[in-house]
Amino acid sequence: MSFSGIYQMETHENFESFMEAIGLPDELIQEGKDIKSISEIEQTGDHFKMTVTTGTRILTNSFTIGQETELESPTGEKVTSVVMREGNKLTSLINGIEYVTELIDPNILVNTMTLAGISYKRTSKRI
Secondary structure, X not given: OOOOEEEEEEEEEOHHHHHHHOOOOHHHHHHHOOOOOEEEEEEEOOEEEEEEEEXXXXXXXXXXXXXXXXXXXXXXXXXXXXXXXXXXXEEXXXXXXXEEEEEEEOOEEEEEEEEOOEEEEEEEEEO
């Protein structure tokens, strides 16, 4: 299955606790907790461009599976990481945060971020 498409967040779990754990300021947590983010994914073979828009904040990362690349974290830090793919699941480790993006079926995308046992799960539907 191709990840390419535009997805709108339907539900999310544990947003505030996770964002506090990664050090996001309270005002940004309050701004972001009720905004339905939009994820746009462009996939060409093993190359991906992911853009997540949450209100006025836009986070864009481009990478090629298995190659070291610079990625931006939710806190705005730029870090070097490698994104791996196993079937319909993309995984990476950025500043101790485990990122998993999984295409459950052609229309449902689930993003899970985990740090020190605290997980944030965002489920989005293709639009």
